[in-house]
Amino acid sequence: MDLPTRDAYNSLNLLIDISRELVSALDLATVLQRVLSRSLEIVEANSASIIILNEHEEPVDAAIIVNGEVHEGSVERLKSTLDSGLAGWVVQHRQSVLVNDTSKDPRWTQRGYEGEYQEEAKSSLCAPLIARDQLVGVITFTHYTPDHYDQSHMELVEAIAAWSAIAALNAQLYEASQRRADVMSTLAETAAAVTSTLDFDEVLNRILEQTSQALEVEAVLLGLVDKKSNEVVLQAVWGEDPPREEGHRLNMDQGVAGWVAKHGQTVIIPDVSQDKYYSIDQNLNKNFELRAIAASPIKAEGQVVGVLQAVNPRTEFSSDDILLLNGISSLAGTAIQHARLFNEIQLAHTRYRQLFEDNIDLIFLSDWEGRILEANREAIEFSLFSREELRSMRMYHLGIVDWNEVGINFEALNSGDRLTYEAAFQPKFGATRPVVVHVHQVTIEDQSGLQWIVRDITELKKLERMREDLTSMIYHDLRSPLANVVSGLDLIKSMVPEEYGVGSVASIAERSVNRVQRLVSSLLDTSRLQSGQKILNPTPVIVQIIVSEAVETVKPVAEASNFVLKVTMPEEPVTLIADVDMIRRVMINILENALKYSSQGRRIDVDARVENEMLYFSVKDEGRGISEQDQKIIFERYMRADLTASKAKGLGLGLAFSKLAVESHGGEIWVESELGQGSVFTFKIPLVTET
Numbered sequence: 001m002d003l004p005t006r007d008a009y010n011s012l013n014l015l016i017d018i019s020r021e022l023v024s025a026l027d028l029a030t031v032l033q034r035v036l037s038r039s040l041e042i043v044e045a046n047s048a049s050i051i052i053l054n055e056h057e058e059p060v061d062a063a064i065i066v067n068g069e070v071h072e073g074s075v076e077r078l079k080s081t082l083d084s085g086l087a088g089w090v091v092q093h094r095q096s097v098l099v100n101d102t103s104k105d106p107r108w109t110q111r112g113y114e115g116e117y118q119e120e121a122k123s124s125l126c127a128p129l130i131a132r133d134q135l136v137g138v139i140t141f142t143h144y145t146p147d148h149y150d151q152s153h154m155e156l157v158e159a160i161a162a163w164s165a166i167a168a169l170n171a172q173l174y175e176a177s178q179r180r181a182d183v184m185s186t187l188a189e190t191a192a193a194v195t196s197t198l199d200f201d202e203v204l205n206r207i208l209e210q211t212s213q214a215l216e217v218e219a220v221l222l223g224l225v226d227k228k229s230n231e232v233v234l235q236a237v238w239g240e241d242p243p244r245e246e247g248h249r250l251n252m253d254q255g256v257a258g259w260v261a262k263h264g265q266t267v268i269i270p271d272v273s274q275d276k277y278y279s280i281d282q283n284l285n286k287n288f289e290l291r292a293i294a295a296s297p298i299k300a301e302g303q304v305v306g307v308l309q310a311v312n313p314r315t316e317f318s319s320d321d322i323l324l325l326n327g328i329s330s331l332a333g334t335a336i337q338h339a340r341l342f343n344e345i346q347l348a349h350t351r352y353r354q355l356f357e358d359n360i361d362l363i364f365l366s367d368w369e370g371r372i373l374e375a376n377r378e379a380i381e382f383s384l385f386s387r388e389e390l391r392s393m394r395m396y397h398l399g400i401v402d403w404n405e406v407g408i409n410f411e412a413l414n415s416g417d418r419l420t421y422e423a424a425f426q427p428k429f430g431a432t433r434p435v436v437v438h439v440h441q442v443t444i445e446d447q448s449g450l451q452w453i454v455r456d457i458t459e460l461k462k463l464e465r466m467r468e469d470l471t472s473m474i475y476h477d478l479r480s481p482l483a484n485v486v487s488g489l490d491l492i493k494s495m496v497p498e499e500y501g502v503g504s505v506a507s508i509a510e511r512s513v514n515r516v517q518r519l520v521s522s523l524l525d526t527s528r529l530q531s532g533q534k535i536l537n538p539t540p541v542i543v544q545i546i547v548s549e550a551v552e553t554v555k556p557v558a559e560a561s562n563f564v565l566k567v568t569m570p571e572e573p574v575t576l577i578a579d580v581d582m583i584r585r586v587m588i589n590i591l592e593n594a595l596k597y598s599s600q601g602r603r604i605d606v607d608a609r610v611e612n613e614m615l616y617f618s619v620k621d622e623g624r625g626i627s628e629q630d631q632k633i634i635f636e637r638y639m640r641a642d643l644t645a646s647k648a649k650g651l652g653l654g655l656a657f658s659k660l661a662v663e664s665h666g667g668e669i670w671v672e673s674e675l676g677q678g679s680v681f682t683f684k685i686p687l688v689t690e691t
């Protein structure tokens with residue numbers, strides 16, 4: 001047989017042509033076909049095939065030309081030769097092969113597409129496509145007669161293979177970078193879409209929309225982790241007839257979503273029917289045929305906050321799909337976190353606004369120049385100014401800035417202290433209204449300002465006036481008739497001879513009237529001292545005298561109940577300058593209490609002494625004592641210790657009055673006691689009260 005005529009010139013031309021193809025076309029299928037058809041003639045082949053492999057040596061692209069005809073669907077047809085034929089051997093050994101007679105070579109498998117020629121002996125050349133040490137395919141040329149090829153053919157084919165390998169690798173790299181670019185631009189789009197809103201529901205919707213578009217799946221599910229119940233709650237669902245409804249809950253050990261939420265890792269299940277590892281919850285929408293799932297954790301600040309699931313891709317999940325899903329999930333984490341925070345801020349803002357608006361007090365916010373920035377509903381209603389009018393005014397226009405209190409330029413408020421004072425509020429129309437003003441510094445939205453809380457005390461003032469009226473009524477209408485009764489009783493005692501026995505009855509009546517008189521005076525003093533008035537008329541008195549008077553007053557009661565009264569006093573007379581009547585009443589109060597809260601026949605020690613120009617007066621009893629808790633309240637008005645247990649009658653006014661009276665003299669009153677162990681009440685006042 002003649003050797004085929006080939007010359008170097010032709011070969012070189014072919015290679016130049018091929019390299020031109022390589023740089024001009026980047027679509028792999030086109031490149032392959034062109035390489036093959038260009039090579040056929042020069043290699044002197046009747047048929048040729050080229051198979052491109054991926055990194056797992058699986059065929060991804062192929063081209064076949066038989067007798068000048070290009071065959072479609074080549075990948076499937078070439079699988080057998082790759083599995084068990086000559087190409088397979090070449091791929092495995094990474095070596096080119098020259099077969100002189102295919103009918104005698106076991107590596108040769110018959111191929112359907114060779115039709116009638118398949119039985120006959122042929123010659124074949126097969127070379128691996130290797131570029132940058134990476135196997136990217138295999139190329140085969142066949143001639144219908146055996147022994148057609150020699151070493152020079154082989155070398156030519158090897159050269160073609162080397163060039164083709166580069167072409168294939170380039171095209172693959174180009175495709176990969178194209179795909180990567182697609183992924184990146186999809187993610188960029190997703191990022192723009194998802195982060196352009198802070199509305200929580202809208203963020204979720206956009207995540208679903210972007211996932212469904214990017215992955216082309218039948219359904220997308222987004223679940224968020226509920227930390228309290230440790231469940232994944234399906235928060236948003238996309239799809240025509242999705243596998244689950246919104247609101248569905250899965251615990252952390254349930255289903256794919258549960259697993260992903262618990263482990264924080266992406267899971268892909270290409271075929272649900274084959275899957276044994278993840279327990280797929282069968283409790284799905286009956287109309288939905290679940291085929292494949294990809295689920296990715298949504299993380300925020302390192303914690304899994306949810307799961308994004310894509311269900312049923314058009315064909316199968318590619319590595320790009322997973323890249324996209326993971327990318328969208330991580331965007332979702334930040335977007336959801338931001339939307340949540342924003343939501344919380346909004347809520348807090350609304351709550352604050354509501355509190356502000358609905359407050360029953362008037363609230364104003366002003367800057368440090370007193371310009372009104374905000375006023376609540378009550379402030380508007382009370383002031384009769386509109387919101388706009390108020391915003392153009394300053395606080396002092398309302399008559400409630402007491403410059404003595406707040407200081408020039410509000411400097412008394414710099415320290416952050418709250419000031420409280422009374423003022424006369426000037427509304428837009430009509431008379432001023434009495435108010436209490438609480439003002440202090442606040443910081444709202446990084447701005448320092450002043451908050452003015454103003455309480456209308458018109459009603460309180462009315463009550464105060466009523467109390468004053470009542471006081472003067474008591475003073476005039478009760479005191480003078482009482483005095484008349486006392487003098488009347490005196491007169492009766494002096495006029496009626498002793499043998500008629502009126503004296504003792506009159507004395508009892510006299511004592512009772514005196515008690516009422518003391519009570520009335522104490523009531524008057526209490527209200528007077530409470531409104532800040534000073535004691536009326538300090539007069540000098542000998543301490544021993546007023547102590548004796550006080551003791552004498554309670555003596556009849558003490559004797560009737562067999563109390564043992566022990567009195568100690570300084571030997572030398574001591575002068576006290578005070579409101580004598582008031583101090584006497586304080587002493588009587590303490591003495592009466594000692595009798596009232598002790599059992600009959602017990603001992604009561606009265607002690608008056610002078611230390612450091614102060615008079616100390618104490619009464620010690622062996623009565624029921626007072627608990628530590630009650631000791632704190634008994635000096636308050638109308639407070640009575642152990643209210644229910646106490647059978648003794650009283651108003652709870654005595655000690656409150658005593659405290660006011662002693663303090664108005666610049667003194668102090670206190671109790672030392674233990675429940676069941678008796679009590680010692682002591683007060684001290686300066687011997688000379690300054691007025």
Ligand code: ADP
Pocket residue numbers: 589593594597621623624625626634639640641642646649650651652653654655656679
């Ligand atoms: P009143 O005696 O009218 O209730 P007070 O103001 O004098 O009002 O006393 C307040 C409360 O203090 C009394 O109700 C009583 O519980 C308690 N208390 C006062 N003195 C004594 C005392 N010597 N021993 C025990 N409890 C006392």
